[in-house]
Amino acid sequence: MNSVTIFGLGPMGQAMARVLLAKDYSVTVWNRTAARAADVVDAGAKLAASPRDALAASKLVILSLTDYQAMYDVLGTSTGDLAGKDLVNLSSDTPDRTREAAAWANAHQARFLTGGVMVPAPLVGTEASFIYYSGPREILEAHEATLRILGTPRYVGVEPGLAQLYYQAQLDVFLTTLSSVLHATALVGSAGVTAAQFLPEVLGTLRLTDTIIGAPETANQIDSGVHPGALSTTTMMGATADHIVGTSEAAGIDLLLPRAVQSHYHRAIAAGHGRDNWTSLIEVIRSRG
Numbered sequence: 001m002n003s004v005t006i007f008g009l010g011p012m013g014q015a016m017a018r019v020l021l022a023k024d025y026s027v028t029v030w031n032r033t034a035a036r037a038a039d040v041v042d043a044g045a046k047l048a049a050s051p052r053d054a055l056a057a058s059k060l061v062i063l064s065l066t067d068y069q070a071m072y073d074v075l076g077t078s079t080g081d082l083a084g085k086d087l088v089n090l091s092s093d094t095p096d097r098t099r100e101a102a103a104w105a106n107a108h109q110a111r112f113l114t115g116g117v118m119v120p121a122p123l124v125g126t127e128a129s130f131i132y133y134s135g136p137r138e139i140l141e142a143h144e145a146t147l148r149i150l151g152t153p154r155y156v157g158v159e160p161g162l163a164q165l166y167y168q169a170q171l172d173v174f175l176t177t178l179s180s181v182l183h184a185t186a187l188v189g190s191a192g193v194t195a196a197q198f199l200p201e202v203l204g205t206l207r208l209t210d211t212i213i214g215a216p217e218t219a220n221q222i223d224s225g226v227h228p229g230a231l232s233t234t235t236m237m238g239a240t241a242d243h244i245v246g247t248s249e250a251a252g253i254d255l256l257l258p259r260a261v262q263s264h265y266h267r268a269i270a271a272g273h274g275r276d277n278w279t280s281l282i283e284v285i286r287s288r289g
């Protein structure tokens with residue numbers, strides 16, 4: 001029977017354990033808070049008594065922790081048991097920390113693959129699930145059948161930090177979008193509009209954004225550095241960014257997010273991109289303001 005060890009039983013680690021158990025894998029789990037293992041143990045997982053026992057149970061060791069420091073906290077006293085293991089760390093952290101972790105694992109004779117799961121826990125194991133990986137491709141190939149159960153692997157390169165660079169970039173979009181949706185909801189809420197009324201309206205904007213981002217000229221302009229403003233200009237959209245700040249000020253709500261967006265437009269216009277398309281903001285975003 002194929003065996004996998006999972007460290008970390010938050011919603012994500014539990015989801016991974018469940019989908020592997022459903023495929024008849026032998027799943028060994030360890031979690032700092034042992035009580036959190038109850039559901040997956042009911043579903044057939046084995047709860048290891050110690051990190052050392054958990055490591056001993058499988059060659060493939062998946063980590064699903066809050067960050068990379070948690071990996072050192074969990075495995076730091078069992079480094080003598082890492083030799084020959086394939087660590088696949090699917091926790092979030094900066095690319096620098098993932099590089100350090102790969103070197104740390106290699107120094108203890110373990111192989112190390114970095115990953116970033118790109119769907120919420122309930123979607124793990126579904127068609128929608130995909131996971132960025134970087135590091136030695138042979139580790140992914142050795143365990144691809146197993147890892148594919150969690151989500152479609154998207155290998156982005158040998159450099160260990162790359163998967164987390166993709167992950168953080170995608171979460172940059174995701175978290176900023178969620179905050180902007182909440183900010184906009186607070187804005188209309190200042191006039192008594194409810195989220196139930198407003199959120200369906202927001203979906204229309206998100207679909208429009210999809211079309212704009214998907215248009216080939218968007219990528220072409222960003223990659224070429226040529227930003228013709230035939231249909232809309234940075235000056236026009238910057239005026240709107242000013243209006244959003246003014247409306248938020250009048251509503252008495254948080255200003256940091258609209259001010260950040262406004263600053264991109266102000267800087268782009270100051271840099272001479274006033275008549276260019278909004279894609280020209282990339283030229284100022286690439287450096288610190």
Ligand code: NDP
Nearest residue numbers: 008009010011012032033064065066070073091092120121
């Ligand atoms: P949780 O924060 O719920 O769980 C994190 C796990 O890390 C828990 O098992 C927790 O143990 C453990 N942990 C944290 N700090 C330490 C420490 N210092 N020592 C030992 N164990 C520690 O996270 P999720 O399960 O939601 O997410 C896990 C990873 O997956 C994260 O990196 C997250 O960014 C990523 N992810 C999550 C998604 C989701 O939908 N949840 C979606 C995509 C990615 P304990 O139970 O004892 O607190």
